[in-house]
Amino acid sequence: MGDGSKEQWLLVNPRMLIGLVGTVACYGWAFLMLGTSAFVPSASAASAAGGPHLCFVLGAMAALACTWAFSDFFSSRKRVQYVLALACTAAGVAGMWLSPSGTWTLLPAMLLGAGFGLIYGLYGEFVCLNFHMSIKTYVLGIFSCALAACAGLLFAGDDMGFPFALVFPVVAFAAYACVFSFFHLGRQPVVDRKTSDARNRVVWRSYLATATAGMAAGFGLGCLLSTESVHSGAYALTEVLVVGTCVFLLVDACRKNRVNETITMRFFLPFAAVVAFPLMFAPPALKFVFAALLLCGSLFPITCSLSAMCKHVALCDLSPIRAFSFGRLVCLAGIAVGMALAFCGFASAGMGGLTYETTSAAVVVVFMMLVIFSASFVMTEDNYPDEARIKRNEEEGAGEDAGSAKGGTPIRQLETVDGGGVEPAASEGPVARPGIFHIKCEIVARTYGLSNRQREVLGMLAKGRNADYITEKLIISSHTAKAHIYNIYQKTGVHSRQELMDLVENTDVAGAGDMLQDILHDRA
Numbered sequence: 001m002g003d004g005s006k007e008q009w010l011l012v013n014p015r016m017l018i019g020l021v022g023t024v025a026c027y028g029w030a031f032l033m034l035g036t037s038a039f040v041p042s043a044s045a046a047s048a049a050g051g052p053h054l055c056f057v058l059g060a061m062a063a064l065a066c067t068w069a070f071s072d073f074f075s076s077r078k079r080v081q082y083v084l085a086l087a088c089t090a091a092g093v094a095g096m097w098l099s100p101s102g103t104w105t106l107l108p109a110m111l112l113g114a115g116f117g118l119i120y121g122l123y124g125e126f127v128c129l130n131f132h133m134s135i136k137t138y139v140l141g142i143f144s145c146a147l148a149a150c151a152g153l154l155f156a157g158d159d160m161g162f163p164f165a166l167v168f169p170v171v172a173f174a175a176y177a178c179v180f181s182f183f184h185l186g187r188q189p190v191v192d193r194k195t196s197d198a199r200n201r202v203v204w205r206s207y208l209a210t211a212t213a214g215m216a217a218g219f220g221l222g223c224l225l226s227t228e229s230v231h232s233g234a235y236a237l238t239e240v241l242v243v244g245t246c247v248f249l250l251v252d253a254c255r256k257n258r259v260n261e262t263i264t265m266r267f268f269l270p271f272a273a274v275v276a277f278p279l280m281f282a283p284p285a286l287k288f289v290f291a292a293l294l295l296c297g298s299l300f301p302i303t304c305s306l307s308a309m310c311k312h313v314a315l316c317d318l319s320p321i322r323a324f325s326f327g328r329l330v331c332l333a334g335i336a337v338g339m340a341l342a343f344c345g346f347a348s349a350g351m352g353g354l355t356y357e358t359t360s361a362a363v364v365v366v367f368m369m370l371v372i373f374s375a376s377f378v379m380t381e382d383n384y385p386d387e388a389r390i391k392r393n394e395e396e397g398a399g400e401d402a403g404s405a406k407g408g409t410p411i412r413q414l415e416t417v418d419g420g421g422v423e424p425a426a427s428e429g430p431v432a433r434p435g436i437f438h439i440k441c442e443i444v445a446r447t448y449g450l451s452n453r454q455r456e457v458l459g460m461l462a463k464g465r466n467a468d469y470i471t472e473k474l475i476i477s478s479h480t481a482k483a484h485i486y487n488i489y490q491k492t493g494v495h496s497r498q499e500l501m502d503l504v505e506n507t508d509v510a511g512a513g514d515m516l517q518d519i520l521h522d523r524a
Contacts, residue, residue, distance in 0.1 A: 222342020
C-alpha cells in the first residue's frame with residue numbers, strides 16, 4: 001500500500017495487539033447493545049427492548065458530551081475517566097441483570113451507555129495516536145473483527161446471551177488497563193481545548209454527513225429490533241451481510257482504496273432514499289431485508305468518517321479525547337434520531353391510535369426527507385484535510401502565522417523540512433548551525449546506541465516518512481528498511497511511529513550536556 005500502512009501491519013507487536021483486542025471488544029460491546037437484546041435478559045423479544053437500546057445511546061451521548069466539554073480535565077486524568085467508566089458499567093450491568101421488566105432497565109441501560117461512552121473516548125485516543133498512518137485499514141479491520149465476534153451470540157442461545165455479551169466490556173476494560181501501563185498514556189502530552197479548536201479544520205458539512213450516516217444506521221437497527229427476534233434467521237442473514245460489507249471495504253483499503261468520503265456520500269445518500277422507500281409497502285416479514293441493506297450501506301460513510309476524523313486528529317495535532325468525543329457524539333446523535341423514528345413507526349400496535357401501515361409510512365417519509373435535505377449540503381467534497389491539502393495550505397499560507405487557524409499548519413507536521421527548528425534572527429542571514437530537529441535526532445541516536453544507517457532511518461521516521469519512502473531514498477530493499485525500523489523500535493522502546501516522533505520532539509537539548517558539545521564539535 002502506498003500510504004505506508006503495509007509495514008504498520010507487519011510491525012505490530014504483542015503490546016499493540018492487546019490494544020487492538022480491547023478496541024475490537026469495545027466496538028463489539030456497542031454492536032451487541034445496538035443491534036441485539038443480549039444485554040436485556042428480561043426482554044422476551046427484541047421489540048420489548050426498544051427503550052433500553054435508545055437509553056444506551058443517550059447515555060453514551062451524555063458521557064461523550066461530558067468528555068468533550070471537560071476535555072482538559074480528562075486528558076490529564078485518564079485514570080479518573082477509566083474509573084468512572086468502570087463504575088457506570090458495573091452499575092449498569094447489575095441493573096440490567098436484576099431488573100424485573102423492560103421498564104426498569106431504562107436507567108441501567110443509560111448507565112451502561114455512559115460507561116461505554118467514557119471507555120470509548122479512551123480507546124479513540126489510543127487509536128488516533130498509534131494508527132493514524134494507516135487508520136482506515138485498522139478501523140475496517142476492527143469493525144470486521146468486532147462484527148464477526150458478535151456472531152457468537154447466534155450460537156450462545158437465549159440463556160447464555162447475557163454472559164456472552166458481558167465478555168466484551170470485561171475484555172475492553174482489562175485490555176485498556178494493560179495498554180495504559182504499556183504505553184504510559186498518563187504521561188502523553190496534553191493539547192488544551194482552545195489550541196485544539198483553533199487547529200481543527202473540519203467543517204460543519206462533514207459533521208452533518210456523519211450524523212446522516214448514523215441516522216441511517218439507527219433507522220435500520222430500529223427496524224430490525226422492532227420486527228425480528230435476536231435468534232431468528234433475519235439476524236443471521238444481517239450478520240453475514242454486515243461482515244461481508246466490512247470485509248469488502250477492508251480489501252478495498254488494502255488495495256486501491258477507492259472508497260473515500262466523497263464517493264461514499266455521493267452514492268450512499270441516494271442509495272439510502274431508494275432502499276428506505278420500499279419499507280412503506282413491504283410486508284412485515286420482508287422489512288428486515290431493506291433494513292439490513294440500509295444498515296450495510298451506512299457502514300460505508302460511518303467507517304470513512306471515523307477513519308478520516310482519527311487521521312485528522314493526528315495530522316493537525318488536536319486533543320484526541322476532545323475531537324474524537326465530539327465526532328462520535330454527532331454520529332450517536334444521528335443513531336438516536338434514526339432509532340427513535342424506527343421505534344415509533346414500526347411499533348406493532350401503531351402510535352396514537354394510527355394503524356401500523358400509517359405510522360410506518362409516515363416515518364419512512366420523514367427519514368427520506370431528512371436524507372434528501374442532508375444530501376443537498378454534503379455531496380460536495382472531502383471535508384477532512386489530508387496530507388496533500390495540508391501541504392498545499394502551508395504553501396499558500398507561508399507568509400502567515402504558522403500556528404493560526406487561518407494558516408492551518410499542524411503542529412505535528414508529517415512533512416518536516418530539512419533544518420527544522422532553525423530560527424535566524426531578523427537581521428541575520430541563515431544560521432550556520434545544525435537544526436534543532438537534527439540535534440534531537442542525534443541525541444536520541446547516541447543515547448540508544450543506533451548505528452549510522454539506523455540514524456538515517458530515525459531522521460526519516462521522525463519526519464513521518466514511511467518504509468516505502470525510506471526504501472526509495474536509501475536505495476535498499478523493503479525487507480531491509482523494515483528491519484531497520486523494527487530494530488530502532490526495539491532499541492528505543494517505542495511501539496509506533498507516533499511514539500518515536502514524540503520521543504524526538506520531547507528530547508531535552510539543553511540537558512544533553514557534554515553530548516551536545518560533542519555533536520556540535522563533530523558537525524563543525
